[in-house]
Amino acid sequence: MTVIGLRPTIPVERPDAMRELRAFYVDVLGFRVLTESGSVLRLAGPADPRFRLDFQRTDGGGATPRGVQLTVDVLDLDRAHAELVRRGATIVRPLATEGLRRSFAVVDPAGLLVEVVSEDPARVFGGSPVLRRLTDLVAPCAVRAAVWLGVVELLAAGATPAPELAERTGSHPDALGRLLRHLVGCGVLVEDPAGVFALSDVGRLLREEASASRVDWLMPEGISTRMDQAVLAVVHSIRTGEAVYPRLFGRSFWKDLASEPDLGEGFNAMMGGTTATVAPRIAACYDWSAVAQVVDVGGGDGTLLIELLRAHPHLLGTLVDLPHTATAARANLARAGVGDRCVVVPGSFFDPLPSGADVYVLSNVLHDWDDLEAERILRRCAEAAGRRGRVLVYDLPLDAPVEPELTTRLDLAMLALFAGRLRTGQELARLAATVGLAPASTQVVAGVAQLTEFTAASPA
Numbered sequence: 001m002t003v004i005g006l007r008p009t010i011p012v013e014r015p016d017a018m019r020e021l022r023a024f025y026v027d028v029l030g031f032r033v034l035t036e037s038g039s040v041l042r043l044a045g046p047a048d049p050r051f052r053l054d055f056q057r058t059d060g061g062g063a064t065p066r067g068v069q070l071t072v073d074v075l076d077l078d079r080a081h082a083e084l085v086r087r088g089a090t091i092v093r094p095l096a097t098e099g100l101r102r103s104f105a106v107v108d109p110a111g112l113l114v115e116v117v118s119e120d121p122a123r124v125f126g127g128s129p130v131l132r133r134l135t136d137l138v139a140p141c142a143v144r145a146a147v148w149l150g151v152v153e154l155l156a157a158g159a160t161p162a163p164e165l166a167e168r169t170g171s172h173p174d175a176l177g178r179l180l181r182h183l184v185g186c187g188v189l190v191e192d193p194a195g196v197f198a199l200s201d202v203g204r205l206l207r208e209e210a211s212a213s214r215v216d217w218l219m220p221e222g223i224s225t226r227m228d229q230a231v232l233a234v235v236h237s238i239r240t241g242e243a244v245y246p247r248l249f250g251r252s253f254w255k256d257l258a259s260e261p262d263l264g265e266g267f268n269a270m271m272g273g274t275t276a277t278v279a280p281r282i283a284a285c286y287d288w289s290a291v292a293q294v295v296d297v298g299g300g301d302g303t304l305l306i307e308l309l310r311a312h313p314h315l316l317g318t319l320v321d322l323p324h325t326a327t328a329a330r331a332n333l334a335r336a337g338v339g340d341r342c343v344v345v346p347g348s349f350f351d352p353l354p355s356g357a358d359v360y361v362l363s364n365v366l367h368d369w370d371d372l373e374a375e376r377i378l379r380r381c382a383e384a385a386g387r388r389g390r391v392l393v394y395d396l397p398l399d400a401p402v403e404p405e406l407t408t409r410l411d412l413a414m415l416a417l418f419a420g421r422l423r424t425g426q427e428l429a430r431l432a433a434t435v436g437l438a439p440a441s442t443q444v445v446a447g448v449a450q451l452t453e454f455t456a457a458s459p460a
């Protein structure tokens with residue numbers, strides 16, 4: 001049996017307690033009211049409507065609960081019933097249908113009354129919340145629209161009435177109102193009775209976690225829209241094993257970024273924002289004291305190299321990246337005051353790299369490529385590092401100790417965008433072995449990502 005929801009129903013004896021409960025749970029804790037009548041108050045969690053809490057007056061007559069009662073939503077009520085009967089559970093109310101709601105009740109071993117229900121009426125339209133969460137595209141698109149229009153930014157500065165939001169974002173007033181209402185429904189915004197909108201606690205995460213989370217990846221509109229479109233078309237990648245991005249936009253992801261400056265700048269800003277959150281940890285968790293020269297291969301906009309050079313004033317750096325990104329990196333490195341300690345080399349990591357440095361860093365690079373290409377990049381690093389140098393690979397491993405949904409979603413996105421892939425630690429080590437590199441040490445960065453140091457394998 002599959003449980004998709006759980007909510008306690010709490011009996012309330014004092015008549016005026018309902019008002020006090022509402023004030024406590026709604027006004028203070030931010031729960032939302034789903035149903036309110038004289039005898040029933042049904043609430044949903046502020047951040048997640050799947051958190052449910054129901055109160056029921058005991059003096060309302062009828063079948064009111066005597067003690068706390070649990071309501072368990074299941075996907076298949078008949079199967080749940082058959083299973084509980086087979087196990088000898090005490091069924092205290094037989095299977096019954098009341099409108100769209102089917103239920104039965106059992107007593108659990110602790111004596112708690114458990115009502116088992118399938119779809120409650122409110123859920124029939126729109127289907128199960130669990131399936132809706134997996135299939136709905138409207139809410140993610142509405143959040144993107146609010147970010148792209150600048151609604152989130154404006155609301156972060158203060159609560160604003162809808163007409164003013166429409167004017168300041170250059171939006172169609174009626175259409176924007178509809179967007180705002182859906183976002184209230186999703187728990188991202190709140191609206192007061194005067195029609196003034198504000199960010200909810202969840203909505204505030206869109207600002208507060210901007211550089212630490214996926215939210216950075218919603219900005220700016222151009223490149224993140226293309227990346228979303230590629231993910232929408234992932235079925236092509238599943239059928240063929242190929243990236244779908246070139247099929248949609250006529251050229252590879254990296255060529256696309258190079259040919260439209262806004263796309264390239266947008267991607268560098270998104271990537272730089274993400275790397276900025278881990279760069280200080282990479283700078284701190286590896287022993288840079290014996291390193292004189294570091295080459296950041298595919299170093300992006302220079303975010304990581306800036307951090308390394310600032311944290312370790314003895315270091316000299318080289319950044320290799322495609323020409324348009326190299327130009328951006330050069331400007332960033334100069335602005336950060338470390339331009340005199342580094343060289344920026346526009347070029348490809350499929351070509352020979354500047355040789356003789358102590359460390360070659362590949363940060364968030366290998367997962368953009370399939371095994372053959374990743375091997376070619378590693379080979380260039382190994383050649384340039386020679387027997388003395390080291391290759392440092394920073395990436396999120398496929399077997400990172402996080403919810404598998406996090407790593408597997410990135411893995412699928414890499415497939416759709418570049419035919420890239422996430423790799424387990426072992427897969428990375430196997431790939432490195434093909435170019436004569438052996439793992440020497442591994443650090444876990446930010447609890448999940450991995451910094452693996454490779455050296456030339458000892459000759460057999």
Ligand SMILES: C[S@@+](CC[C@H](N)C(=O)[O-])C[C@H]1O[C@@H](n2cnc3c(N)ncnc32)[C@H](O)[C@@H]1O
Nearest residue numbers: 254275298299300321322325347348349363364
């Ligand atoms: C996912 S980003 C990672 C950037 C940076 N290392 C970081 O961790 O923030 C991948 C980088 O590889 C660069 N890149 C793609 N193809 C390249 C190539 N053939 N040669 C050099 N750099 C390349 C991109 O321009 C981009 O900066």
